[in-house]
Amino acid sequence: MNDNKMTPVELRATWGLGTVFSLRMLGMFMVLPVLTTYGMALQGASETLIGLAIGIYGLAQAIFQIPFGLLSDRIGRKPLIVGGLLIFVLGSIIAANTTSIWGVILGRALQGSGAIAAAVMALLSDLTREQNRTKAMAFIGISFGITFAIAMVVGPVVTHHYGLHALFWMIAVLASCGILITLFVVPSAPQHLLNRESGMVKGSFRKVLANTRLLKLNFGILCLHVLLMSSFVALPGQFEQAGFPADQHWKVYLATMLIAFAGVVPFIIYAEVKRRMKRVFVSCVALILIAEIVLWGAGNHFWTLVVGVQLFFFAFNLMEAILPSLISKESPAGYKGTAMGIYSTSQFIGVAIGGSMGGWLFGQFDAQTVFLAGAIVAAVWLLVSTTMSEPPYVSSLRIVLSEKALQQRDLEARLKAQEGVNSVFIVPEERSAYVKIDSKVTNRLELEALIASA
Structure with missing residues (x-):
C-alpha cells in the first residue's frame, strides 16, 4: 500500500469532493x-446595497468557516457537508423568489452560512493516504x-437569457446535485483521522496568529479579495458606459x-523550481497596482478597460496559485491545517470588505473612486509584501x-539530523510525526526507512 497510484476509493473521493466544492463555489x-x-x-x-449583497456572503463564510470545521470532528464530515449545502440551497431559493434587494441579501447571507470547505478538506484527508493527499x-x-473561469462566462449568459431569478434557481439545482454526489458518490470514511495537515486543531490558533510571516500572507489574500469584489462592483457598469452591453460581458471575461490561465504557468514553474517565490509574489502585487491604476484612468475607453481586466486576472490567477503554496511553506510543522483555516477566513473577510466598500464608494461617488481605492489598497499591500522574507x-x-x-526516545533528534529535514513535530497521542522537508534532498520513503531501521 506504499505505491503512489490512487485507489478507486481515493479517485472517487477526489473527483466527488472536487465536484461538490466546485458546484458550491459557482454560487459565489x-x-x-x-x-x-x-x-x-x-x-x-x-x-x-448591491455591494452589501456581494459582500455579506463572505462575512457569513468568515464567521462559520472555522466553527463548522471543528464541528465536523464531532458530528461527522458528511452530515455537516450535507447540512451546509441544504442551507446554501435554502438561501438560493430565497434569492430566486424575491423581488427585493433585501431578499437577495438574506439569501446571500444564508448561502455563505453553509461553510463546508473545511469539512470537505477534512473528509478528503480521511479518504486518501498520505502519499496521495x-x-x-x-x-x-x-x-x-x-x-472561477466557468462562472465568469456562465453567469452573464444565463442571467441575460433567463433573468437573475433563473440564475439563483440554477445555483440551487447545482448545490442539490452536490448533496446527491456527497450522499451517493463520495465514499464514507471508516474513521475520522486527526490530521493537522488538513484539519484545524483547538488550541493552535494563537501560535498561528502570532506568526508574522503567516500574518503577511493572510493580509495578502484579504487584500486580493477586497480588490476582486470591489472591482466587480464597478466593472460591469463601466463596460456598459463604454458601449459594451451586459449580455456581451462574458466574452471579455472568457478571453482574459x-x-x-495560459500565461501564469511559466511563472508558477519559475517561482517553485527556481525558488524565486518572493520575486514573483512582489511582481504580482505590483501588477495588480498597475491594473487598478489603468482601470482608474480608463473612463469609458473600452480597450483600456480590457487591458486593466487582463492585467488584473493575470495577477489574480497567479496569486491564487502562489498564496496557498506559501502558507504551506511558512506554517510550522503540525499547524498547516490551522494555518489554512485562518487563511480561508481572511479570504472571506476580504470578500465582505471588498463588496461592502466597493458598493458604498460606487453609490456615494463613482466607479473611478472604487478603482482609486483599489489602487491605494494595492499600494499598501505592495509595501507590506516588500518586507516579506x-x-x-x-x-x-x-x-x-x-x-x-x-x-524511540531519540526519534525526533534522529529525524532532525536527517539531511533535508527542516523541522519535526511529534504528537504521540495522534501516533503522528509532522515533518517539513526539502523535497530536493530527502523524501517520505527515506524518512520511513529511517524510522523503521531503529
Whole structure:
C-alpha cells in the first residue's frame, strides 16, 4: 500500500469532493459579474446595497468557516457537508423568489452560512493516504480556478437569457446535485483521522496568529479579495458606459481568463523550481497596482478597460496559485491545517470588505473612486509584501508512527539530523510525526526507512 497510484476509493473521493466544492463555489462566483447590473432592477436596490449583497456572503463564510470545521470532528464530515449545502440551497431559493434587494441579501447571507470547505478538506484527508493527499488537494485547488473561469462566462449568459431569478434557481439545482454526489458518490470514511495537515486543531490558533510571516500572507489574500469584489462592483457598469452591453460581458471575461490561465504557468514553474517565490509574489502585487491604476484612468475607453481586466486576472490567477503554496511553506510543522483555516477566513473577510466598500464608494461617488481605492489598497499591500522574507522551500509530511517507533526516545533528534529535514513535530497521542522537508534532498520513503531501521 506504499505505491503512489490512487485507489478507486481515493479517485472517487477526489473527483466527488472536487465536484461538490466546485458546484458550491459557482454560487459565489456566478453572481459577481451580473449583480451590479441586473440587480439594480430589484425593489429598493442601490449601489451600496448591491455591494452589501456581494459582500455579506463572505462575512457569513468568515464567521462559520472555522466553527463548522471543528464541528465536523464531532458530528461527522458528511452530515455537516450535507447540512451546509441544504442551507446554501435554502438561501438560493430565497434569492430566486424575491423581488427585493433585501431578499437577495438574506439569501446571500444564508448561502455563505453553509461553510463546508473545511469539512470537505477534512473528509478528503480521511479518504486518501498520505502519499496521495497532496495530489488530491492539488486537484481541489485546480478545480477552484476552473470554476472561477466557468462562472465568469456562465453567469452573464444565463442571467441575460433567463433573468437573475433563473440564475439563483440554477445555483440551487447545482448545490442539490452536490448533496446527491456527497450522499451517493463520495465514499464514507471508516474513521475520522486527526490530521493537522488538513484539519484545524483547538488550541493552535494563537501560535498561528502570532506568526508574522503567516500574518503577511493572510493580509495578502484579504487584500486580493477586497480588490476582486470591489472591482466587480464597478466593472460591469463601466463596460456598459463604454458601449459594451451586459449580455456581451462574458466574452471579455472568457478571453482574459483563458489568456491568464495560459500565461501564469511559466511563472508558477519559475517561482517553485527556481525558488524565486518572493520575486514573483512582489511582481504580482505590483501588477495588480498597475491594473487598478489603468482601470482608474480608463473612463469609458473600452480597450483600456480590457487591458486593466487582463492585467488584473493575470495577477489574480497567479496569486491564487502562489498564496496557498506559501502558507504551506511558512506554517510550522503540525499547524498547516490551522494555518489554512485562518487563511480561508481572511479570504472571506476580504470578500465582505471588498463588496461592502466597493458598493458604498460606487453609490456615494463613482466607479473611478472604487478603482482609486483599489489602487491605494494595492499600494499598501505592495509595501507590506516588500518586507516579506524568502520562504523556506519545504514540503509538509505526516508520517504515521507504529508503537515501536513511538518508543524511540531519540526519534525526533534522529529525524532532525536527517539531511533535508527542516523541522519535526511529534504528537504521540495522534501516533503522528509532522515533518517539513526539502523535497530536493530527502523524501517520505527515506524518512520511513529511517524510522523503521531503529
